[in-house]
Amino acid sequence: NAGVTQTPKFRILKIGQSMTLQCTQDMNHNYMYWYRQDPGMGLKLIYYSVGAGITDKGEVPNGYNVSRSTTEDFPLRLELAAPSQTSVYFCASSSSATGRLTLGETQYFGPGTRLLVL
Amino acid sequence: GDSVTQMEGPVTLSEEAFLTINCTYTATGYPSLFWYVQYPGEGLQLLLKATKADDKGSNKGFEATYRKETTSFHLEKGSVQVSDSAVYFCALSLITSYDKVIFGPGTSLSVIP
Numbered sequence: 001n002a003g004v005t006q007t008p009k010f011r012i013l014k015i016g017q018s019m020t021l022q023c024t025q026d027m028n029h030n031y032m033y034w035y036r037q038d039p040g041m042g043l044k045l046i047y048y049s050v051g052a053g054i055t056d057k058g059e060v061p062n063g064y065n066v067s068r069s070t071t072e073d074f075p076l077r078l079e080l081a082a083p084s085q086t087s088v089y090f091c092a093s094s095s096s097a098t099g100r101l102t103l104g105e106t107q108y109f110g111p112g113t114r115l116l117v118l
Numbered sequence: 119g120d121s122v123t124q125m126e127g128p129v130t131l132s133e134e135a136f137l138t139i140n141c142t143y144t145a146t147g148y149p150s151l152f153w154y155v156q157y158p159g160e161g162l163q164l165l166l167k168a169t170k171a172d173d174k175g176s177n178k179g180f181e182a183t184y185r186k187e188t189t190s191f192h193l194e195k196g197s198v199q200v201s202d203s204a205v206y207f208c209a210l211s212l213i214t215s216y217d218k219v220i221f222g223p224g225t226s227l228s229v230i231p
Binding site: 004040041042043045090092106107108109110111112 | 122159160161162163164167207209218219220221222223224
């Protein structure tokens with residue numbers, strides 16, 4: 001079982017460059033999420049998706065874009081990289097028949113992508 | 119607003135010591151509560167969870183009880199091992215305009231032989 005996979009593991013970008021962080025899950029989960037983790041801080045939700053073709057903003061969406069054309073893939077796009085986007089990015093997925101995490105559904109996380117913008 | 123507060127780390131313990139990591143929350147409504155663990159270089163993994171008041175979550179020797187009266191979900195383990203060295207995150211989930219999960223800042227634990 002691969003679970004949630006992310007590529008690349010590490011990347012250095014120059015200010016103003018763009019890139020796409022890839023995320024794939026093989027568990028047929030309907031919900032997918034992108035978080036960023038800054039040093040000494042908890043995770044902050046960037047975007048989420050409740051199914052193919054449906055995405056919505058989280059707490060910190062500025063400077064990012066997402067798409068969800070298939071159940072498996074949920075790429076995160078940075079269009080104009082800025083130093084403030086230096087962080088570790090985690091993709092996660094979850095499955096819920098009701099679509100409600102308050103019933104205790106678990107989020108499964110990928111290993112993360114470390115991004116440095118200089 | 120909704121938030122999760124954890125005791126600051128890093129926490130350093132000797133092997134077989136007793137562990138407590140405090141977690142308190144502020145939330146409107148009735149959240150579910152979680153503890154996630156992050157081992158070096160890896161993503162977060164669910165350690166345990168509780169979905170209603172007085173529920174006790176347990177896994178791998180770790181326990182936490184959902185205390186509504188004190189809005190707390192403290193993590194405990196009776197005898198830690200070197201392999202428990204990791205960062206531990208307390209989190210809550212709420213139904214709002216989206217399924218919102220709020221994470222605490224994490225507590226780093228180092229267990230020395």
